[in-house]
Each structure stands twice: as structure tokens, then as C-alpha cells.
Amino acid sequence: MTLRVLVLLILALVAPLAQAADRFIVVQSTTSTENSGLYGWLLPQFTAESGIEVRVVAVGTGQALRNARNGDGDVLIVHARAAEDAFVADGHGVKRHDLMVNDFVIVGPRTDPADLNDSSKAAAALKRIAETGVIFVSRGDDSGTHKKELALWRAAGLDPTGDGGAWYRESGSGMGATLNIAIGMDAHTLTDRASWVSFGNKDDHVILVEGDPALQNPYGVILVNPEMHPGVRAGDGQIFIDWLLSPAGQAAIAAFRVNGQQLFFPSAR
Numbered sequence: 001m002t003l004r005v006l007v008l009l010i011l012a013l014v015a016p017l018a019q020a021a022d023r024f025i026v027v028q029s030t031t032s033t034e035n036s037g038l039y040g041w042l043l044p045q046f047t048a049e050s051g052i053e054v055r056v057v058a059v060g061t062g063q064a065l066r067n068a069r070n071g072d073g074d075v076l077i078v079h080a081r082a083a084e085d086a087f088v089a090d091g092h093g094v095k096r097h098d099l100m101v102n103d104f105v106i107v108g109p110r111t112d113p114a115d116l117n118d119s120s121k122a123a124a125a126l127k128r129i130a131e132t133g134v135i136f137v138s139r140g141d142d143s144g145t146h147k148k149e150l151a152l153w154r155a156a157g158l159d160p161t162g163d164g165g166a167w168y169r170e171s172g173s174g175m176g177a178t179l180n181i182a183i184g185m186d187a188h189t190l191t192d193r194a195s196w197v198s199f200g201n202k203d204d205h206v207i208l209v210e211g212d213p214a215l216q217n218p219y220g221v222i223l224v225n226p227e228m229h230p231g232v233r234a235g236d237g238q239i240f241i242d243w244l245l246s247p248a249g250q251a252a253i254a255a256f257r258v259n260g261q262q263l264f265f266p267s268a269r
Contacts, residue, residue: 024236025074025236025240035175036197060143094234102194107196253266
């Protein structure tokens with residue numbers, strides 16, 4: 001065998017491997033899915049089946065939507081339905097699909113200084129926080145959690161960003177940092193349940209309000225529109241979405257546990 005033939009054979013073997021290594025998509029995602037460990041569970045299963053690597057950019061929902069509007073990503077996984085619908089209506093996304101759901105909770109000191117345990121409604125609990133002046137820490141970062149919090153304040157007939165006193169603080173940070181601040185200040189905050197269950201520094205804080213239908217937290221998945229953003233890896237992005245929505249992907253979401261607790265519930269139709 002000549003050297004030239006040997007080189008050609010090696011190139012023929014290496015080229016497909018190089019192409020496979022370059023096959024990836026970028027997912028713009030909310031932080032709760034990343035921080036909970038869900039992607040560490042899901043993505044190796046998808047990659048093993050498809051050969052497609054998934055690279056996650058985990059930021060607040062507002063920032064994820066802005067990144068995707070700039071064409072910086074192939075797939076979007078977020079939790080702010082009105083903003084998701086606007087993203088698709090403006091032509092930046094192909095279609096929104098229901099992916100999964102969990103819920104938000106209000107956490108605070110175990111001593112419950114605002115007597116929130118007596119309230120079954122989130123808006124009523126927030127109104128009691130405002131009336132008693134106990135400290136509430138908001139993410140203040142345009143994330144899906146922040147958008148939900150503001151909607152709950154509106155439902156309570158209050159605008160803490162405009163007329164709130166010293167009791168209302170904005171962290172401008174992600175969920176983990178906001179929880180650390182709230183716990184350090186012996187304060188209250190709104191968090192998604194997955195982030196709370198996965199959080200390790202709970203100290204003497206507990207869930208004080210949960211179960212209100214207004215606290216439901218649906219997640220959607222969207223393919224970024226390749227007609228508006230030509231660089232989108234639409235084919236592989238759609239393969240990922242199809243897998244997430246398939247019985248296998250939905251079963252994988254349902255099987256994810258932290259401390260024995262299921263954190264996300266499949267909702268694909």
C-alpha cells in the first residue's frame with residue numbers, strides 16, 4: 001500500500017468523525033432548567049441517540065428571548081407565554097410547543113412573620129407582605145420568574161416598583177443569587193419549585209405559599225426561524241424539538257428527580 005493510499009484511507013475514516021464532532025445546536029434557555037440539573041439528565045440521552053451536541057446558554061427568559069431575536073441560537077426553551085407568543089408572531093420563531101410545566105412558590109422564614117401560611121392565594125400573600133412591610137426580594141431581571149412576580153403584584157392591585165417602600169428589594173440577579181440574598185436578609189421571594197428543591201442553602205427558609213393555580217409555570221420550546229435568521233441550524237434544531245416532544249423525550253423529562261422529587265411534568269400535546 002502506497003503512502004498516498006494510506007493517507008486517503010485515514011482521511012476517509014477521520015472525515016465523518018470530524019463532521020459528527022461539529023454537529024451541534026445552541027439552545028437559549030431559562031436558568032431554572034439548567035440549574036436544576038435537568039439538562040445534565042436529558043442532553044446526554046439525546047446526544048447518544050442523535051449524535052447532536054446541545055450547547056446551552058442559560059440566562060433569564062427575557063435575555064434568552066433577546067439573544068434569539070438576534071439569531072444567537074437555534075432553539076429557545078423559556079417560561080413566559082405572552083413573550084413567547086410575541087416572539088413567534090414577530091417572525092423570530094417558527095412555532096411554540098408546550099413542553100413541560102411545574103410551579104412557582106413563595107418562600108420565606110420559617111417563623112412566617114407575615115402570616116402567609118393562612119393564605120392560599122399568591123396575590124393575597126403578596127398584599128400581606130406589602131401591608132406588613134416584611135422584606136421581599138425580587139429578581140428584577142426580566143426573567144420568566146420576574147415576569148410572573150410582576151403579574152402577581154398586578155393581581156394584588158399593587159406596584160411595588162413604583163410605590164414600594166424599603167421592604168421591596170431588587171437583586172438584578174439570577175434565581176440562585178436572589179435566594180441567597182433573601183435568605184441572608186431573612187426575607188421572602190418568589191422562586192420556581194425546581195430551583196428551590198435543587199438549592200442547597202435553604203437555612204431556616206421554607207415554602208410558605210403554594211398550590212395556587214396562578215402559580216403554574218409552563219415551559220415552551222421554539223425553533224428559531226431560519227427564514228429570518230439564516231444561520232440557524234434548523235434541521236438539527238427540529239430533531240431536538242421532535243425528540244423532546246416525543247414519548248421518549250417526555251418520559252425522560254418525567255423521570256428526572258432531585259432528592260426523589262419530580263420537578264417537571266410533561267405537557268406536550
